[in-house]
Amino acid sequence: MNHSSADDEALVKAARQGDLAAFEELVFRHRDSLYARALSLTHHEQDAVDLSQEAWVKGWQRLAQFQGESRFATWMTRIVINLCLDHLRRQKRHRTDSIEQLEEEGGGVERQMPVVTVNPTAGLERAELRKKIDAALGQLTPEHRTVLVLHEFEDMDYKAIAKTVGCSLGTVHGDVAAVLCPAEDGRAAGVGQRRIMNPEEQLKVQALLDGELPEREARETLSWTQRDSAAAGLLAELKNTRQALAQSGPRGSLPESREFFWSKIEREIQRLEPRLTPRPKASLAAVLRRWVLPAAAVGLVIAGVAAYFHGRTAPVEALMDAGAPVVETMLADADATIYRDVREGTTLVWFSPAAGSDPARNPKPNAVN
Amino acid sequence: MNIPLIFSARRVCAALFFLLCAGALAADAPLKLEAQLVVGSNDPQTHGTPVSPQIEKKLKRLPLKWGNYYILRTERFSLAKGEDKHLVLGGSEMVVKNLGGERVELTLIHRGKITQSVGKDQTLVTNVQDENSFAVFRQSD
Numbered sequence: 060m061n062h063s064s065a066d067d068e069a070l071v072k073a074a075r076q077g078d079l080a081a082f083e084e085l086v087f088r089h090r091d092s093l094y095a096r097a098l099s100l101t102h103h104e105q106d107a108v109d110l111s112q113e114a115w116v117k118g119w120q121r122l123a124q125f126q127g128e129s130r131f132a133t134w135m136t137r138i139v140i141n142l143c144l145d146h147l148r149r150q151k152r153h154r155t156d157s158i159e160q161l162e163e164e165g166g167g168v169e170r171q172m173p174v175v176t177v178n179p180t181a182g183l184e185r186a187e188l189r190k191k192i193d194a195a196l197g198q199l200t201p202e203h204r205t206v207l208v209l210h211e212f213e214d215m216d217y218k219a220i221a222k223t224v225g226c227s228l229g230t231v232h233g234d235v236a237a238v239l240c241p242a243e244d245g246r247a248a249g250v251g252q253r254r255i256m257n258p259e260e261q262l263k264v265q266a267l268l269d270g271e272l273p274e275r276e277a278r279e280t281l282s283w284t285q286r287d288s289a290a291a292g293l294l295a296e297l298k299n300t301r302q303a304l305a306q307s308g309p310r311g312s313l314p315e316s317r318e319f320f321w322s323k324i325e326r327e328i329q330r331l332e333p334r335l336t337p338r339p340k341a342s343l344a345a346v347l348r349r350w351v352l353p354a355a356a357v358g359l360v361i362a363g364v365a366a367y368f369h370g371r372t373a374p375v376e377a378l379m380d381a382g383a384p385v386v387e388t389m390l391a392d393a394d395a396t397i398y399r400d401v402r403e404g405t406t407l408v409w410f411s412p413a414a415g416s417d418p419a420r421n422p423k424p425n426a427v428n
Numbered sequence: 429m430n431i432p433l434i435f436s437a438r439r440v441c442a443a444l445f446f447l448l449c450a451g452a453l454a455a456d457a458p459l460k461l462e463a464q465l466v467v468g469s470n471d472p473q474t475h476g477t478p479v480s481p482q483i484e485k486k487l488k489r490l491p492l493k494w495g496n497y498y499i500l501r502t503e504r505f506s507l508a509k510g511e512d513k514h515l516v517l518g519g520s521e522m523v524v525k526n527l528g529g530e531r532v533e534l535t536l537i538h539r540g541k542i543t544q545s546v547g548k549d550q551t552l553v554t555n556v557q558d559e560n561s562f563a564v565f566r567q568s569d
Binding site: 363403 | 547
C-alpha cells in the first residue's frame with residue numbers, strides 16, 4: 060500500500076489493522092492543523108505540542124471507535140479540543156489551589172514566589188495588542204474560550220462548534236453572546252457603559268458581521284446598529300475583536316520535525332500497545348526461526364572458519380607456544396632432531412643417517428648435538 | 429528480534445559462509461613448491477650459485493656450521509591436494525605430498541616422515557644423503 064497516495068479513509072482502515080506507517084501518514088497530514096487548534100486554545104507552544112501528541116496517541120487507541128461519520132480530521136480535532144479543555148481546567152484549578160494555599164500558608168501571595176502560569180503572549184510580535192486579547196481570553200472559562208476561538212479563529216459556524224465541543228446549539232449561542240458582549244458581567248475588557256443587549260440582539264449583530272443574514276434583514280440590522288449606540292458599539296467591538304484575532308492568530312506549523320514529533324507518538328503507542336492489543340505468545344517454531352537458527356548458523360560458521368584457519372595456518376609460533384608437535388607421524392625407525400626458528404619460520408629436520416650409511420658423512424649440526 | 433538485526437545477522441552468516449567457501453577453495457588449490465639442493469661450505473664459492481639473501485638469512489640462523497650456501501639444483505613442481513611427487517635430491521629419495529591447506533608430508537625413504545606447514549613465509553630444511561647438503565622446501569613465487 061502506498062501510504063502517501065492513499066486517502067484518509069484507506070489509511071484509517073489500514074491503521075485500524077495495526078499499520079503504524081499508515082497512522083504516521085495521517086499524523087503527517089493533519090499534525091499542523093491539530094497543533095494550530097491546540098495552540099489557539101492553550102496559547103502555549105509546548106503545551107500545544109504535548110497536547111496534540113497526546114491527541115494522536117488517544118486517536119490511535121480509539122481508532123476502533125471511529126465510525127467514519129465525520130472526517131477523520133474533524134474527529135481528531137474533537138479529541139484535541141477535549142484534551143485542551145481538560146488541560147485548561149486543570150490549569151485553572153491548579154492556579155486557584157495554589158493561590159489559596161499560598162494565602163493560607165504565607166499570609167499573602169506577594170511574599171511568595173509567583174505561581175507559574177502560562178504566559179499567552181510569549182513569543183508574539185504584536186505584544187501590546189495580544190496582551191489585551193490574551194488578558195480578555197484569560198478571563199474566560201475554557202468553554203467560552205473554546206467557543207470564541209472556534210468561531211472567530213477557526214472559522215467554524217455554530218453548528219460545527221456544537222458538534223465539535225459536544226454541546227447544544229443553544230449553549231453555543233449563549234456562549235458566543237457571553238464572549239462577544241460580556242459587559243453585563245464585566246469579564247472582558249474594552250466594553251464601555253451601554254445598555255444591556257439581550258442575546259437575540261447580540262446574535263443578530265454577530266450574524267450581521269458573519270454575513271449570515273438575508274440581504275433585506277442585513278440592511279435592517281445595519282440600519283438598526285447605526286441608530287442604536289449599544290448595537291453600534293457591539294458591532295465595532297466585534298469587528299475589532301475579529302481583526303485583532305486575525306492578526307494575532309496562532310497559525311503556523313509544528314516547531315518540531317516530522318520524525319521527532321512522530322517518534323514521541325510512536326514510543327508512546329508502542330509503550331501502550333501491549334495493554335491495548337496483547338500480542339500472541341510466540342510459538343516455539345517462531346522462537347526457533349528468530350533466535351535459535353540464526354544463532355546456530357552464526358556459531359557453526361564461526362566454528363568452521365576458526366577450525367579451518369587453525370588447521371590451515373598452524374603457525375609455528377602457536378604450535379611452539381602450545382607445545383603441540385608439528386611432527387605428526389614418524390616412521391618407527393626414524394630418528395630425527397627438529398629445530399625451529401620461529402622468527403624466520405624455518406624448520407630444520409635432521410634425520411639420522413640411514414642404516415648402512417656412513418655417519419661421518421652426515422655430521423649433525425653444531426647446536427643440535 | 430528486530431528485523432534489521434535478523435537481516436544483518438544473515439548478512440554476516442552469508443559473508444562468513446562465502447569466506448569459508450573461498451578459503452576452502454584456496455585450500456584445495458594446487459600448491460606450487462620449490463625444492464632446492466643446497467650445499468654448505470666455509471670456503472669461497474667453489475660450485476653452484478649462492479642462495480638468495482632470504483634463504484641465506486634463514487639458513488644462517490639455523491644451528492649449522494657453514495657460513496656459505498650454494499644451490500646445486502632446483503626443482504619446481506605443483507601438487508594438487510592429495511597428490512605427491514617423488515624426488516631424488518643429494519642421494520636421498522623422498523616423497524612430497526600435498527595434504528591441503530599448505531601442509532605437506534615429507535617422507536625420506538627409509539629414514540622418516542614429517543608433516544609440516546609450508547606457508548608463504550615458511551621454509552622446511554632437511555638433511556640429505558650427500559655430505560653437507562640440504563633440501564630446502566618452500567612455496568615458489
